Amino acid sequence: MIMTDNNLSSLPDKAPEYDLRDLLEAGCHFGHQRNKWNPKMEEYIYTDKKGVHVFDLAKTAQQLRLAYNYFYQLGKQGKKVIMVGTKRHAREVVEKVAQESGMMYIVSRWLGGFLTNWDQIKKSLESMIKMQVAFEAGEYNDLTKFEQSQLKKEIARLERFFEGIRDLKSYPDVIFVVDPVKEKIAVKEANLSNIPVVGIVDTNANPDLLTIPIPANDDATKSVAFIVEEIGKAYLSGSEAR
Numbered sequence: 001m002i003m004t005d006n007n008l009s010s011l012p013d014k015a016p017e018y019d020l021r022d023l024l025e026a027g028c029h030f031g032h033q034r035n036k037w038n039p040k041m042e043e044y045i046y047t048d049k050k051g052v053h054v055f056d057l058a059k060t061a062q063q064l065r066l067a068y069n070y071f072y073q074l075g076k077q078g079k080k081v082i083m084v085g086t087k088r089h090a091r092e093v094v095e096k097v098a099q100e101s102g103m104m105y106i107v108s109r110w111l112g113g114f115l116t117n118w119d120q121i122k123k124s125l126e127s128m129i130k131m132q133v134a135f136e137a138g139e140y141n142d143l144t145k146f147e148q149s150q151l152k153k154e155i156a157r158l159e160r161f162f163e164g165i166r167d168l169k170s171y172p173d174v175i176f177v178v179d180p181v182k183e184k185i186a187v188k189e190a191n192l193s194n195i196p197v198v199g200i201v202d203t204n205a206n207p208d209l210l211t212i213p214i215p216a217n218d219d220a221t222k223s224v225a226f227i228v229e230e231i232g233k234a235y236l237s238g239s240e241a242r
Contacts, residue, residue: 008066008212014237015068018061027220028227029055031203041203044215053203055215063214064227067198068234070212071176075102075238079173082106082165083228084186089221090178090228097232098164102239104172105164106186115189118171128158129166174198176231179218180205200227 023029031037031045031053044063046056074081081103085094091107098105114121132155134140140148175190177183177199187209190197196211200218207213217223 008070011066011069011073013069014072014234015065018064020057020061023057023060023216023226026222026226028060028216028223029057030217030220030223031055037203038206040206040208041201041215044201044207044213045203055203055217060215063212064216064230067212067214068230070198071231071234072238072241074174075235075240076242078239078242080104080168080170081174081176081235082168082172083176083231084110084183085178085224085228086110087179087182087218087224089219090224093221093225093228094178095164097228101232101236103176103232103235104168106161107164108160110183110186111161112185113189114186115171115193115195124158125162125166125168128155128162131155131158171195174211177210178224178228180209182218198231200224 031041034048034051034053037045037053044055044059045053047054071081083094083098083103083105085091085105085107086109095105095107097103111121131151135151135155140151143151171193172195174196175186177186177197180187180197180199180201181204183199187197191209197209198212199210199214200216201207201210201213202216202218205213207215214227216227
């Protein structure tokens with residue numbers, strides 16, 4: 001379901017009042033160089049400094065509060081959320097926060113067709129789980145060491161893509177992306193599948209592709225961690241309220 005402005009404005013207000021100094025300290029204010037910007041990000045940009053765009057952190061805080069309230073509600077309703085962060089500096093925090101808050105995650109690579117060819121993806125996921133269970137039960141003990149080694153390699157390959165979503169039985173309700181430019185295939189598939197997308201949007205991205213864009217630096221580790229952790233807190237708080 002695509003959220004409308006009315007849906008978003010009626011969300012319960014559970015978000016903290018963010019101190020702009022905390023966002024500044026995390027480096028959320030730095031965008032890309034001016035010549036790499038997407039003009040649709042203009043409303044979120046305060047100025048440019050030596051050719052580098054600087055975000056209006058008041059608007060960043062406003063959008064982060066909106067996203068917080070949304071994820072609180074998702075957690076309270078028990079909705080399925082996948083956090084997607086395949087950029088090197090985002091992987092660790094995305095996996096950690098998703099695991100701690102009860103969301104699912106993809107940090108290796110978004111497989112093309114994940115949403116638009118879900119039936120095939122589901123078969124691969126089920127195959128991984130079946131092989132994992134069989135190995136643990138000792139069903140492959142009669143195989144040669146070479147055959148067992150090959151099976152372990154196949155399981156490891158599948159785990160790299162699917163371990164973070166092993167409990168997914170159907171389409172997710174929402175996806176969260178660290179960088180919609182990097183994760184453009186995920187965003188496109190979600191849009192085609194009518195699945196809401198929330199994410200960290202730098203000055204080179206198109207915010208219109210997201211249900212809730214959070215304008216901020218998506219290249220700095222501290223900036224990404226600050227926002228991802230707040231999203232995790234929101235979802236976990238909602239889950240606990242349920």
